[in-house]
Amino acid sequence: MAYRKTPSEIRRLEAAREHLVACATSVVAEVGWAQTSVTAVADSAGIAAGSVYQHFPSKAALAVEVFRRAAGREVEVLGEVLDGEGDPVERLARGIEVFARRALENRGLAYALLAAPAEAAVGAERLEFRRRYRALFAEVVRQGMAAGLLPAQNGEITAAALTGAIGEVLVDPLGTPSGPTTDELLTDLVAMALRCAGAPAV
Amino acid sequence: MAYRKTPSEIRRLEAAREHLVACATSVVAEVGWAQTSVTAVADSAGIAAGSVYQHFPSKAALAVEVFRRAAGREVEVLGEVLDGEGDPVERLARGIEVFARRALENRGLAYALLAAPAEAAVGAERLEFRRRYRALFAEVVRQGMAAGLLPAQNGEITAAALTGAIGEVLVDPLGTPSGPTTDELLTDLVAMALRCAGAPAV
DNA sequence: GGAAGCTCTGAATGGTGGTTCACTTCTTTC
DNA sequence: GAAAGAAGTGAACCACCATTCAGAGCTTCC
Numbered sequence: 001m002a003y004r005k006t007p008s009e010i011r012r013l014e015a016a017r018e019h020l021v022a023c024a025t026s027v028v029a030e031v032g033w034a035q036t037s038v039t040a041v042a043d044s045a046g047i048a049a050g051s052v053y054q055h056f057p058s059k060a061a062l063a064v065e066v067f068r069r070a071a072g073r074e075v076e077v078l079g080e081v082l083d084g085e086g087d088p089v090e091r092l093a094r095g096i097e098v099f100a101r102r103a104l105e106n107r108g109l110a111y112a113l114l115a116a117p118a119e120a121a122v123g124a125e126r127l128e129f130r131r132r133y134r135a136l137f138a139e140v141v142r143q144g145m146a147a148g149l150l151p152a153q154n155g156e157i158t159a160a161a162l163t164g165a166i167g168e169v170l171v172d173p174l175g176t177p178s179g180p181t182t183d184e185l186l187t188d189l190v191a192m193a194l195r196c197a198g199a200p201a202v
Numbered sequence: 203m204a205y206r207k208t209p210s211e212i213r214r215l216e217a218a219r220e221h222l223v224a225c226a227t228s229v230v231a232e233v234g235w236a237q238t239s240v241t242a243v244a245d246s247a248g249i250a251a252g253s254v255y256q257h258f259p260s261k262a263a264l265a266v267e268v269f270r271r272a273a274g275r276e277v278e279v280l281g282e283v284l285d286g287e288g289d290p291v292e293r294l295a296r297g298i299e300v301f302a303r304r305a306l307e308n309r310g311l312a313y314a315l316l317a318a319p320a321e322a323a324v325g326a327e328r329l330e331f332r333r334r335y336r337a338l339f340a341e342v343v344r345q346g347m348a349a350g351l352l353p354a355q356n357g358e359i360t361a362a363a364l365t366g367a368i369g370e371v372l373v374d375p376l377g378t379p380s381g382p383t384t385d386e387l388l389t390d391l392v393a394m395a396l397r398c399a400g401a402p403a404v
Numbered sequence: 405g406g407a408a409g410c411t412c413t414g415a416a417t418g419g420t421g422g423t424t425c426a427c428t429t430c431t432t433t434c
Numbered sequence: 435g436a437a438a439g440a441a442g443t444g445a446a447c448c449a450c451c452a453t454t455c456a457g458a459g460c461t462t463c464c
Contacts, residue, residue: 004409004462004463005410005461005462006461006462009410009411009461009462013411016411034322037450037451037452038451038452038453039451039452047412047413048412048413048414049413049414049451049452049453050412050413050414050415050453050454050455051411051412051413051414052453053452053453053454054411054412058452058453059451059452059453117319117320117321117322117325118319119319120236120319123319127373130370151397151403153390153393153394153397154390154393154394157371157387157390157391157394158394160367160370160371160374161363161367161368161370161371161391161394161395161398162367163370164366164367164368164369164370164371165362165363165364165366165367165370165398166363166366167366167370168332168362168363168365168366168367168369169359169362169363169366171329171332171362172362185359188355188356188359189359189363191355191356192355192356192359192360192363192398193363195353195355195397195398195399195400196363196367196394196397196398197397198397198403201353201400206432206433206439207431207432207440208431208432211431211432211440211441215441218441239420239421239422240421240422240423241421241422249442249443250442250443250444251422251423251443251444252423252424252425252442252443252444252445253441253442253443253444255422255423255424256440256441256442260422260423261421261422261423
């Protein structure tokens with residue numbers, strides 16, 4: 001019988017792949033997509049440049065994986081909060097606060113996910129994930145309208161607006177390494193979002 | 203006496219430069235920054251690739267000029283409407299409608315200005331112009347608060363949110379070559395923006 | 405132990421596209 | 435008309451990096 005991968009070997013390879021993705025994520029968070037070369041990622045992971053191609057068919061595929069992992073986590077967290085306890089308006093407020101707080105706690109990565117210039121494949125992923133954010137927000141807005149907590153409105157537009165507004169509000173703070181007065185920013189951001197959805201002033 | 207540029211020669215050179223910028227703008231609007239090569243721009247302008255460097259020191263410099271011209275026009279138009287007749291809330295509504303309508307009438311260019319992937323130099327310009335949009339919106343929001351038409355709020359945040367929200371709402375329609383129901387979109391967009399600034403429902 | 409098949413290496417390769425430059429063509433000046 | 439200097443040309447150049455690949459080093463299995 002010929003060579004066959006042993007379970008521990010399979011685990012080792014998977015771990016190597018995970019390690020590669022994690023290192024690539026760090027590099028991207030530190031220097032952005034544009035400055036991230038295959039060599040830099042390989043160095044950071046302690047392997048040769050060529051070895052990257054054992055795990056991914058191209059740099060773009062690795063970049064997409066990095067993006068999906070990181071953005072996927074955020075979608076998941078946001079989805080859980082928006083689907084959680086409380087009335088729709090409370091959930092919306094909490095979701096936005098959690099999202100923004102997480103971004104501000106991991107600025108480099110958040111900037112890479114939200115705004116940093118990237119190759120086409122990553123740009124396409126970004127659009128896709130924005131669509132998911134929108135869908136999540138749209139659902140909560142729909143629930144809010146159904147519950148009579150929000151006025152009649154085009155929920156898709158409000159959802160898109162929230163997505164864009166949060167990103168834009170965060171871009172500047174994310175650009176500066178250490179932020180001033182995070183709490184105040186979050187309060188104002190949430191207040192703006194609730195107004196945007198038409199929730200009555202608190 | 204040596205060679206000296208005659209007035210008509212100077213005009214000819216300036217016109218050539220203008221023509222080059224105009225052609226480059228068209229190319230960018232059609233295919234986006236990423237697909238815009240120096241050769242393509244030169245072909246479009248009917249000159250040789252090398253001649254581009256008579257007018258601009260680098261491709262990046264040309265790209266920045268293209269961006270500044272086009273984005274500058276939009277800032278100017280928006281500024282005039284926001285500074286025009288009527289109360290601050292009316293002006294805000296009209297400004298957003300005009301901005302969005304112009305974008306939808308020139309989708310390729312608007313997409314390039316707002317969202318299309320671009321080289322670093324253009325990205326920096328984009329940030330700068332977003333700052334200007336924000337400043338314009340922030341001023342109107344400030345006036346609205348002073349006039350008692352808008353509730354107390356962090357005007358900078360609202361302004362950033364409006365900038366991001368408008369962009370995000372427009373990105374999808376701009377991606378599709380011909381848009382459905384522009385008027386409905388504009389109505390909903392303006393309604394959302396007014397809610398975002400806290401204007402009472404109409 | 406050793407054959408077979410795998411992973412890993414890192415220097416060489418290759419495609420892309422911005423930029424250069426020797427040369428041609430046009431303008432100015434006398 | 436001719437010299438001097440500028441603009442215009444476009445093929446050649448070159449830097450940059452993702453990608454490849456021949457060989458080295460491991461792992462599996464009999």
